[in-house]
Amino acid sequence: xxxxxxxxxxxxxxxxxxxxxxxxxxxxxxxxxxxxxxxxxxxxxxxxxxxxxxxxxxxxxxxxxxxxxxxxxxxxxxxxxxxxxxxxxxxxxxxxxxxxxxxxxxxxxxxxxxxxxxxxxxxxxxxxxxxxxxxxxxxxxxxxxxxxxxxxxxxxxxxxxxxxxxxxxxxxxxxxxxxxxxxxxxxxxxxxxxxxxxx
Ligand code: SF4
Numbered sequence: 001x002x003x004x005x006x007x008x009x010x011x012x013x014x015x016x017x018x019x020x021x022x023x024x025x026x027x028x029x030x031x032x033x034x035x036x037x038x039x040x041x042x043x044x045x046x047x048x049x050x051x052x053x054x055x056x057x058x059x060x061x062x063x064x065x066x067x068x069x070x071x072x073x074x075x076x077x078x079x080x081x082x083x084x085x086x087x088x089x090x091x092x093x094x095x096x097x098x099x100x101x102x103x104x105x106x107x108x109x110x111x112x113x114x115x116x117x118x119x120x121x122x123x124x125x126x127x128x129x130x131x132x133x134x135x136x137x138x139x140x141x142x143x144x145x146x147x148x149x150x151x152x153x154x155x156x157x158x159x160x161x162x163x164x165x166x167x168x169x170x171x172x173x174x175x176x177x178x179x180x181x182x183x184x185x186x187x188x189x190x191x192x193x194x195x196x197x198x199x
Contacts, residue, residue, distance in 0.1 A: 001052065001079035002045040004038055004071070005173060008059050012169045012181030014095045014122075014139065015161035016064025019056065020180070023080070028099045030128040034141070038071035049079065057161055065093030065121075072099050077112040084119050093154050095122040113183055118140035122158065123148045126187070135184035138162045 002024040009017035025041040026033075033039065039083065056063075066087045073080050073096055080096075087094055096116070102125050105113050117123055126145035133142045139162060140147060149155050167183040 001047060001049060001076055001083065002041055002043070003047050003052065004045055005172070005178070006052075006055055007171055007178075007180070009068065010169065010180060011060070012167040013067040013069065013097075014065050014093070015134050015157045016093070017062065018065045018067050018095075019059065019063050020067040021052075022067065023068065023070040023073045023076060025075045025097060026070055027075065028072065028127050028129070029168070030099065030129040032188070033128060034183055035069075035071065041075075049082055049086075051159045052083060056087070056090070063090050065091055065095060067097070069097040070099075073100050074100055074105055074108065074110075074113050074116065076110070077110045077116060080113040080116050081119070084116055086143075088119065092121060093157075094152060096120045097124045099127040101125050102148070118150075118169070121149070121151045121154060123150075130185050130187050133185040137182075138164070138166050139182060141182050 004022045004024050005018065006021045008019045010020040011018065015018050022035065022038060022077050024038050024045045026039045029039065068080070084094055102117070105117060115119055124139060126142070129142040129144050132144050137143070149158065166182050168179060168183065171178045171180060
């Protein structure tokens with residue numbers, strides 16, 4: 001599976017001490033994408049499922065939840081399914097961010113993608129639309145995005161978390177400072193938000 005980074009503990013992408021994993025590759029080209037460096041696939045980022053599981057198993061503190069983001073996690077649906085199945089042994093709180101709408105995921109005609117949706121606890125659907133970023137709502141980067149809860153037991157945890165506003169965390173990683181969380185729009189007034197999606 002092509003992944004770029006795996007960080008713990010992360011508090012800015014869901015409630016509790018979370019393990020967050022960034023999956024590489026995305027065919028969308030949203031204007032002001034938070035992680036443009038993850039749009040392109042890169043064979044050098046290939047990590048075997050065994051190594052990913054070993055890395056996760058080495059975390060000796062309680063993992064309250066897992067956040068899977070990217071990039072586009074559903075571009076590697078078969079591997080995503082395997083990793084979710086493994087992660088469900090650790091926690092019942094698995095949040096996936098996807099740039100696809102639910103319909104787009106079903107249109108992929110990929111059984112693994114559908115199984116991933118069914119297994120995830122929370123899914124946030126929809127590409128990022130910069131002019132719909134209200135610079136305020138936690139977890140929802142732009143108001144077109146839809147949050148879907150699959151386990152009523154964790155709803156209150158998310159509602160309480162979302163009452164506290166956006167959180168941004170900075171991690172020093174691979175000689176870079178990485179800013180994690182749902183960011184406010186960086187768009188300048190009057191800036192053209194159209195992007196070329198042919199790449
Ligand atoms: S869907 Fe997400 S990762 Fe893909 S281009 Fe849009 S914001 Fe970036």
